[in-house]
Amino acid sequence: MSESDICQLKQERLTRAKAGYTTRYVDFNEIATLIGGEIKPKSGDLVLVRVDEIGQHERLEQGDGRKAILFRGDELVLCYGNRYAHDQFEAEVPEDLSPCHLAAAGGIAAKVLSQHVDMEMPTAITPIGLLGDQQGKPLNRANWALPITSYIGQRPPTIAVVGTSMNSGKTTTAAHLIRGLAKSGMKVGAAKVTGTGAGNDTWFMHDGGASLALDFTCVGFPTTYRATPKQVQEILATLTNHLAAQDVDAIVLEIADGLYQDETSALVSSIPFRQTVGYRICG
Incomplete structure (x- = not known):
């Protein structure tokens, strides 16, 4: 150049x-x-x-x-x-x-x-x-990405919503889960871990009652398509660590796109995912 x-x-x-x-x-x-x-x-x-x-x-x-x-x-x-x-x-x-x-x-x-x-x-x-x-x-x-950070302490219960394809109701399910948890008096953190950069889903979760709603763009990724398994796992860790540091009582995650997409499949079958997520809802 x-x-x-x-x-x-x-x-x-x-x-x-x-x-x-x-x-x-x-x-x-x-x-x-x-x-x-x-x-x-x-x-x-x-x-x-x-x-x-x-x-x-x-x-x-x-x-x-x-x-x-x-x-x-x-x-x-x-x-x-x-x-x-x-x-x-x-x-x-x-x-x-x-x-x-x-x-x-x-x-x-x-x-x-x-x-x-x-x-x-x-x-x-x-x-x-x-x-x-x-x-x-x-x-x-x-x-301008959120820094990679660790979290020391008891992790809040973490629920992941996954689906077989796009437009299968994942965001709606996540938002209503957040709504129910927040109405019960819990402080809820939320994150969209994979997908294509757009605001509707995180705003939906925020409107459902999330005290903080993040997504992969916060970690510097405009999309996660063709991201490596290691990169997607780092996105998951960074988002959940930042949410846990906010002293939330529960975390609700949306794993966008379908289970047949490579990035989603690799993430949900990974050891870090199983170590992070205690509850999974599939649609």
């Missing part, structure tokens, strides 16, 4: 851009440069893109939950990430900064490989460049 591939980025331009939910913990004051040229993006890398054609996703979910309407020519701040949703899109991080797609409304830039028959064509975007720090180093969502 040569110096000509790096240019200063004015904060005014960054402020005007619409930023996805996946970027909500990013300190935008640390973004100073725009990086182009022959560079291979990685999952979690921040990217500034231009909307070329509106397709399936007509809105971008922002950090506060507002669904911002998209227009052709809009500039967006997204994260690169892989995605697999059997009822929407399968997509992967591309090999370069060539045109790709808005693969998820929460702010995932990826190249769509296949789609469900009921989906419209994905919204087309062109990357303008990766977002970098003052020295021109690409910034990744992991730069």
Whole structure:
């Protein structure tokens, strides 16, 4: 990468851009440069893109939950990430900064490989460049992750909700479990351990009565598709350790996607999962 591939980025331009939910913990004051040229993006890398054609996703979910309407020519701040949703899109991080797609409304830039028959064509975007720090180093969502931490003490009872597929009622089940526990006077912590970055599920759990609701984006992952088993186990440990440190009486976890997806299957069959989770509800 040569110096000509790096240019200063004015904060005014960054402020005007619409930023996805996946970027909500990013300190935008640390973004100073725009990086182009022959560079291979990685999952979690921040990217500034231009909307070329509106397709399936007509809105971008922002950090506060507002669904911002998209227009052709809009500039967006997204994260690169892989995605697999059997009822929407399968997509992967591309090999370069060539045109790709808005693969998820929460702010995932990826190249769509296949789609469900009921989906419209994905919204087309062109990357303008990766977002970098003052020295021109690409910034990744992991730069603002919750620190890996340990927890010493008696662990609260931990319940995991898993399902055979997407849209099988996992979040609804988790939220109503939280509701019942909270109504009984318990302080409940909640977390979504796997999935694609979006706010609806954690807000649902918070509305059910969770005193704190976290998800994998808090640990620096815009999605968990194609994350290694070790990475997913570290996500589980970090989220549950942070919740336990809040002196909660119980923890409710949602394990997104279906049991047939590799990341979910590897997690629920792992020793760390069995050591962490005392109760499992399957749907």
